Amino acid sequence: MKFLDEAKVFVKSGDGGNGVVAFRREKYIEFGGPDGGNGGRGGDVYAEAVEGLNTLIDYRYAQHFKARKGGNGAGSDRTGAKSDDVVLKVPVGTQILEEDRETLIADLDAAGKRVLLCKGGDGGFGNAMFKSSTNRAPRRADPGWPGEEKWIWLRLKLIADAGLVGLPNAGKSTFLAAASAARPKIADYPFTTLHPQLGVVRLNATEEFVLADIPGLIEGASEGAGLGTRFLGHVERCRVLLHLVDGTQADPGAAYRLIRHELAEYGGGLTDKPEVVALNKLDAMTPQAVASRRKALERACGRPVMLLSGATGQGVPEVLRAVADLARRG
CATH class of the missing domain: 2.70.210.12 (GTP1/OBG domain)
Incomplete structure (x- = not known):
């Protein structure tokens, strides 16, 4: 449909x-x-x-x-x-x-x-x-x-507890598929996700929350570049944002700052929401690259950065727990 x-x-x-x-x-x-x-x-x-x-x-x-x-x-x-x-x-x-x-x-x-x-x-x-x-x-x-x-x-404006934001090919759809029963389209080219996707994440028998995967933003999205910011309205109602950054790119700090700039240009209070920052694609990096890029990303965002791999599932439960705790407080 x-x-x-x-x-x-x-x-x-x-x-x-x-x-x-x-x-x-x-x-x-x-x-x-x-x-x-x-x-x-x-x-x-x-x-x-x-x-x-x-x-x-x-x-x-x-x-x-x-x-x-x-x-x-x-x-x-x-x-x-x-x-x-x-x-x-x-x-x-x-x-x-x-x-x-x-x-x-x-x-x-x-x-x-x-x-x-x-x-x-x-x-x-x-x-x-x-x-x-x-x-x-x-x-x-x-x-x-x-x-x-x-x-x-x-x-x-979809009602979800947590929203996924990041550049195209940051691994948001892969993470959603690993964390829930949702089956979004996954491919190795930008803008694979053209429409928001929802998934229900079940942590245990009594805890669950709704996670929204939003199409990726690029530089100039607030002026209409790429898919623009049309779908950001779907994360306005989210209690917490999960910001995924592709760990295989050379400068993850620049990627983080770009997305934060586009969120600020859109408005709607998105930059004031609680945020979990995670470095994705851990399986595609060497230990030295993980350490250096994690440090660079922490300098850019000013908070601890979590590590995960949506493809292998490594670190996914810990990230989901952090998101659920923030959503409950929010």
């Missing part, structure tokens, strides 16, 4: 039903008087976060959602029927924005959370509502009020 994290949709609530002009006409009852009923309310449009969805693919081809018009009134003071509501079911973590893509309407970050997008129009009054001591036979009935309509943007 294709991953889709943004969609533009049109929503419209139902118009109110019309009121009617009617008069009571029964045998032996003279001057029965007005009895035209009111129109029914149009249907509302809601958005609701539900479990079991992790993409907005349903809104790629179905982009218009309209509630039905309320029923018209009828004689004998009968009010028209209210129309059914339309509910857009979206994944947990979906943000709803105005057409300008900046004004936030709602953030559906919990299952069952619901927001009213467009309110249905009220029904018009029938002529029974206008009778008075001076107007005994009104022939006025109002049309229903129109519903609301708008274009909105749906933007999905």
Whole structure:
């Protein structure tokens, strides 16, 4: 199934039903008087976060959602029927924005959370509502009020406990496959991962957390280079970042600083999140290279650096434990 994290949709609530002009006409009852009923309310449009969805693919081809018009009134003071509501079911973590893509309407970050997008129009009054001591036979009935309509943007930000960041080919997908049951595509060329991947990491029978693998960043990503920073929204909700650095490159400190610069340019508080820094691809380095590159990376990040190999699994349990401890505190 294709991953889709943004969609533009049109929503419209139902118009109110019309009121009617009617008069009571029964045998032996003279001057029965007005009895035209009111129109029914149009249907509302809601958005609701539900479990079991992790993409907005349903809104790629179905982009218009309209509630039905309320029923018209009828004689004998009968009010028209209210129309059914339309509910857009979206994944947990979906943000709803105005057409300008900046004004936030709602953030559906919990299952069952619901927001009213467009309110249905009220029904018009029938002529029974206008009778008075001076107007005994009104022939006025109002049309229903129109519903609301708008274009909105749906933007999905996956909810995960920890997020993987790093340059392309830093070994993030290999690490995710080694740490969880997720099976992302793994290859030896940049930008193998084109969409965020989620995996559930189980440390033991009682401890688990959700790990998100984000497509790699490159220099200039904040200006749109490579895949840009579009997918960084998925790590905004993470409690902790796991920064993987490729140990086979000559200057791991420069790689670390590059990613931190792009995170700072993106904003969203990403640079303030707790971070675990790990030097990956331990199996492809000599002991001398491990020592020198670990020292260089520690100078760049100012904190202890962990060692691991996603390919062989060496050091993976220790890194996962460190991430889980930070996520619990966060």
